[in-house]
Amino acid sequence: MKRIIVAIALVSTLGLTAWKLLDNKEKVAEKVYKPNPNLKVGVRTAKAEVRDLSLESQFLGSFEANREIEIRPQAGGEIVQLPIVEGQVVGAGKLVAKLDDDQLRYQIEALEVQIEGYKNDLKRYEALVKGDATPAVNIEKTQLNIRATQAQVKQLQKQLANTTITAPFSGIVTSKMVEKGSVVSPGTPLAKVTDISTLKLVVQVPEKAINQFRMGQSIAVKTEVYPDTEFKGRVSLIGAQGDAAHNYPIEISVANSNAHALRAGMYGTIANTSELKGQSLSVPRQAIIGSTKQPQLYVVENGTAILRDVQIGATTNDYYEITKGLQAGEQVVVSGQINLQNGTPVVAQ
Template sequence: MKRLTIIFALLATLGLTAWKLSTNKEKVEKKVYQPDVNLKVGVTTSVAALRNLSQENEFLGSFTPNREIEIKPLAGGEVIQLPINEGQGVRAGQLIAKLDDEQIRFQIEALQVTLEGYQNDLKRYEVLVKGDAVPAVNLERTQLSIRGTQAQIKQLKKQLENTTVTAPFAGIVTSKLIEKGSVVSVGAPIATITDIAALKLVVNIPEKSINQFKVGQTIPIETQVYPNVYFNGKVNMVGVSGDASHNYPVEILVQNRSTNPLKAGMYGSIVNDNQLKAQSLSVPRQAIVGSTKKAQVYVVENGKAILKDVTIGVANNEYYEITQGIKAGDQVVVSGQINLQNGTPVVAQ
């Protein structure tokens, strides 16, 4: 009897606990927010339409020489000729400096005498070997001595060439670092030559505009020193790595000219059209969700926000060109996307 009483008590306790839990669950569910699937979300929309997106951007940079090099000799010694001055123009191959080469010439002369002796010995040995008067090994040694001497002469002639220092290209002598009579070592700079027949205008372009530039593109250039005078520039390089501010270097080659000559260090500016078609299907920049590589937009269709993949082209400060994914006349959401999912009912405000 006592055992039955305990069992009934346990069953009653379990039933009471289950009832209590069920009651608490109902209370908690009433407190939890349950979204109304039929409730419409307020959004702001804009129409995808054909717009004139052409715009001009001005970028400022500075000119640098097309080529500039420090002249360094490949030989050492006393400078016996230095026919250059700072500011002087030089042509390619023109003499810059001449080093003392007397000792090298003496060595070449001595080796040539030695070579002549070996060649005479060779002729004698060739006759004697045929008559078995001397061993053939003497002939072989003489032939090797000739080859070794000829190699030494070639080496000294190369050293002799290195005592003559010439300009690798035409340009201006912008610095002369030694004087006639100086003793220089191999690789010591003696002068600097700068080529400004053409100059490079280097400008830093922000990320949003870098796609407007292509290698080979022709761009008009203005300068502060010659107002209202335009120079034709050609894009020579478009940087592939930006700095911390997301600016990319663009290098534009400009041919110098006798009228209105340019100098390295001058400022230049470019005015570049973004090269978009006059009329392009576009949407406001705010309509794009995701990244530019995987762009999407919400399009309002039958009162619902439908998420669509799009392909974007070039952009200006306000709009993105859309090349694929939507059509002209579509209503795209430009604000309120944070509250949307694909298929969410919406009302345009």
């Protein structure tokens, strides 16, 4: 009897549990959102059209000086003249510094006296040789002494010339490292001269855009300091090797002017435009969903949003070129895709 009662209690418990689970499932199902098949979703659409597209790429860079050099002497000594100040404009050949050259001049003078003595000896030997009073070898030795001493004079004259340090090209003295009276050795930096008569705008261009540039190409340059002025630039260098990020340096030469003076270190921008060949079927960028590897869009057909795979080509700031999967004149969804599924009824707003 006890076993029958236990069995009946167990069956009752299982039945109650099953009924409770079924009841909970029905309540949960009632709470799940079920889209109304007759409710239309509002979307914005645009027409796929054939357009003349252009690819415009903007690149930011900074200006560098055309030339810059640290002036270093080839000789050493005390600086007795230093007629430059920072910010001064110097021309090519302008005196930058003068080193003390007294000792060199004294040595040259002594050697010139010595050469004069050798020449006098040579005249006497030539007279004595004619009378067989001295061997002819004395003439040869004296001639060699003259030549050797003249070579020493040339070396000293070269050192003397090195005591005069001049600017190798026109520019601005952007740094002065020494003062008059300083004693310097060969190779000591004296001053820095920077040539900004022409500047080089250096920009880093990604691999996919490098073929948009060619040597000698004219290109417009804009600057932050003169936003309303457009400078004429010319491509003077296209880098042959890129960095780890596959960016290549491009140099654009820009002539400087007093009216709109540019300085090294300023920012500059170039915008390079290349036209696509012929007409291109395109849609607004907002129409594309998914990834660039698997692009998709919604096409409105008879009031229904149809999800369609497409292939894209070139891109601009506003449009994607469609190379496959779409026909001109079809309406594509450009806003509201988040509420859509394939086959959702829609109404254009």
